[in-house]
Amino acid sequence: MIQDFLTESAKKVMKDTFGVTDIDIRWEFPRESTFGDLASSVALSVSKSAGKSPRDIAEAIVKNISTVKGVAKAEVAGAGYVNVWLTPEALIARLAETRKACVPAVKRKGKRPVIVEYSQPNIAKPLGVHHLLSTMIGQCLANIYRHQGYETISINHLGDWGTQFGKLAVALKKWGTKPVRECTLDDLLDLYVRFHEEAEKDAALEDEARETFRKIEAGDKELRGFWKDVVEITMGQINLLYKRLHVSFDHVHGESFYEDKMKPIIEEGKKKKVFVEGQDGALIVEFPEASKLPPAIVIKGDGATIYLTRDLATVEYRVSTWHPEAILYVVDVAQSLYFQQLFATVQKLGWDLPHLEHVVVGRMRFADRSMSTRKGNILRLREFLDESVTRATAVIKEHGEGIHTDDPEALAEMMGIGAVVYGIVSQNRRMDMVFDLEKFLSFEGNSAPYLQYTHARAKSVLGKAGDIGSVKDIAELSDAERALINMLLKFAVALEEARATHMPHTLANFLYSLCQQFNAFYNAEPILKAPEPQKALRLHLTELTATVLKTGASLLTLSVPDRM
Numbered sequence: 001m002i003q004d005f006l007t008e009s010a011k012k013v014m015k016d017t018f019g020v021t022d023i024d025i026r027w028e029f030p031r032e033s034t035f036g037d038l039a040s041s042v043a044l045s046v047s048k049s050a051g052k053s054p055r056d057i058a059e060a061i062v063k064n065i066s067t068v069k070g071v072a073k074a075e076v077a078g079a080g081y082v083n084v085w086l087t088p089e090a091l092i093a094r095l096a097e098t099r100k101a102c103v104p105a106v107k108r109k110g111k112r113p114v115i116v117e118y119s120q121p122n123i124a125k126p127l128g129v130h131h132l133l134s135t136m137i138g139q140c141l142a143n144i145y146r147h148q149g150y151e152t153i154s155i156n157h158l159g160d161w162g163t164q165f166g167k168l169a170v171a172l173k174k175w176g177t178k179p180v181r182e183c184t185l186d187d188l189l190d191l192y193v194r195f196h197e198e199a200e201k202d203a204a205l206e207d208e209a210r211e212t213f214r215k216i217e218a219g220d221k222e223l224r225g226f227w228k229d230v231v232e233i234t235m236g237q238i239n240l241l242y243k244r245l246h247v248s249f250d251h252v253h254g255e256s257f258y259e260d261k262m263k264p265i266i267e268e269g270k271k272k273k274v275f276v277e278g279q280d281g282a283l284i285v286e287f288p289e290a291s292k293l294p295p296a297i298v299i300k301g302d303g304a305t306i307y308l309t310r311d312l313a314t315v316e317y318r319v320s321t322w323h324p325e326a327i328l329y330v331v332d333v334a335q336s337l338y339f340q341q342l343f344a345t346v347q348k349l350g351w352d353l354p355h356l357e358h359v360v361v362g363r364m365r366f367a368d369r370s371m372s373t374r375k376g377n378i379l380r381l382r383e384f385l386d387e388s389v390t391r392a393t394a395v396i397k398e399h400g401e402g403i404h405t406d407d408p409e410a411l412a413e414m415m416g417i418g419a420v421v422y423g424i425v426s427q428n429r430r431m432d433m434v435f436d437l438e439k440f441l442s443f444e445g446n447s448a449p450y451l452q453y454t455h456a457r458a459k460s461v462l463g464k465a466g467d468i469g470s471v472k473d474i475a476e477l478s479d480a481e482r483a484l485i486n487m488l489l490k491f492a493v494a495l496e497e498a499r500a501t502h503m504p505h506t507l508a509n510f511l512y513s514l515c516q517q518f519n520a521f522y523n524a525e526p527i528l529k530a531p532e533p534q535k536a537l538r539l540h541l542t543e544l545t546a547t548v549l550k551t552g553a554s555l556l557t558l559s560v561p562d563r564m
Contacts, residue, residue, distance in 0.1 A: 002070045002090050003027045009065045018050040018062050036083035043080040081423030088474040101492035102551040105149030116142045118330040122159035123234045124188045127381040133361045136424050138330035139247050140504040143555045154252050166213030170196040180229045185237045220282045242449040246557040257314035264313050274348045285345050315346050326355040327513035333360045359502050362432045389416030404563050418448035425556050426508035446512040454515040456564035458546035468539035474528025480524040487517040491548050511552045517547045
């Protein structure tokens with residue numbers, strides 16, 4: 001790559017002229033296209049060790065790299081930045097890097113896997129809209145890691161254990177009108193809500209629920225059958241939604257999966273004096289005062305296990321089974337303290353641990369909707385997706401002949417689901433999100449329909465072109481061509497940044513910028529009517545734009561149409 005030749009030339013200057021050998025030279029994209037195709041601030045970073053001003057160093061570098069094949073010109077800018085303009089041939093040759101980034105990387109050899117845990121629905125409750133945040137951001141991260149060549153293990157950690165099953169069993173026994181196998185997920189939710197309404201009037205129901213769950217834990221045959229039926233009913237409906245969202249997992253493990261894996265850890269913690277007796281006979285773990293973490297309960301006073309007990313077993317199982325280099329938990333910001341306690345606990349146990357990270361997801365806000373499952377007015381995900389598809393259908397009708405499709409229903413599904421998903425992954429995951437379907441479905445701005453329409457526009461041009469030929473003998477690039485090439489070259493960087501920072505919105509923002517740049521190019525330059533060799537170049541840029549948009553959209557779980 002030409003960057004390597006530029007680096008070699010710059011290092012030679014630093015060594016021969018200034019006696020500096022230990023340097024890290026990085027070539028980046030300038031903030032403005034008027035500053036060239038590549039830029040480096042190396043002169044500023046080595047000025048002190050070289051004993052020279054940054055401008056003196058930059059001028060020496062510029063003089064040397066100006067002779068590198070593929071460099072059209074090089075200049076010093078500002079306090080000592082080196083800006084480089086490449087020849088058309090060299091710039092076009094770099095597009096091979098972008099094409100390579102569109103293809104899944106060869107799996108890394110001899111490297112340990114990365115585990116990504118996301119979604120984490122609770123059994124016996126329908127998926128709410130709020131589940132989208134962890135689900136979609138986690139799926140995007142798993143997709144990007146795989147695309148980058150990492151062995152990736154995606155896990156759905158189900159909330160399928162706990163007192164709520166005791167509550168549901170009690171509710172079914174007292175107020176149910178049919179066997180559990182004939183119940184829908186909505187029926188189960190109604191029973192769960194009924195339990196809490198009745199428990200506000202009769203506190204003894206809570207004790208009955210706890211006792212019932214203890215029987216489930218103890219292996220009561222009838223209650224275990226009830227529990228399995230509830231899990232099957234729930235997952236049957238949830239899996240339909242996952243399919244619509246292009247979400248999948250390598251493993252689906254409920255908390256119950258770790259039922260027989262907790263006792264050894266409890267004994268280990270007691271033996272190491274990490275778990276000590278707390279109030280009312282509970283087992284707790286205490287943390288150093290400097291950590292400012294409150295004590296965490298490992299076992300309740302009545303001997304019942306809780307989330308932490310099961311999550312300790314989860315960490316131990318994943319580490320001993322897969323020996324990962326990292327475990328990423330894509331979970332709501334409200335659980336930040338809990339994960340600090342979990343990570344601190346496993347460290348106190350002295351285990352050989354991988355990198356553990358809570359990938360924080362913000363909250364979802366609806367101004368006029370409450371999302372409390374206990375009160376029964378959860379905003380169901382299925383209803384929300386259906387509403388988005390319905391609105392997408394209306395948008396398609398409004399545009400009339402402006403939208404071309406042979407299957408308006410399939411396009412509405414693609415647009416509606418894409419709008420919701422993109423509305424999430426295009427925002428900073430750490431921030432709270434206010435959902436606005438009208439904005440999400442707009443053909444203007446950073447939205448799924450805008451991305452989908454731009455892809456369809458590029459494919460339409462290619463469909464009319466037929467054979468796009470080969471690119472050669474390009475003596476000069478227009479401003480629009482050069483700008484689009486430099487934007488396409490940023491794809492690999494955006495992809496790596498999204499993976500390294502676990503921020504999918506950086507990839508989404510790149511795709512939005514690419515759409516803007518391509519549409520500006522489309523409006524500025526004739527493509528099909530351009531003379532050769534510009535026609536072949538412009539068709540290749542159009543084809544590569546479509547490829548990048550489709551690849552990026554797929555990593556963000558979106559589908560893009562060829563016609564729209």
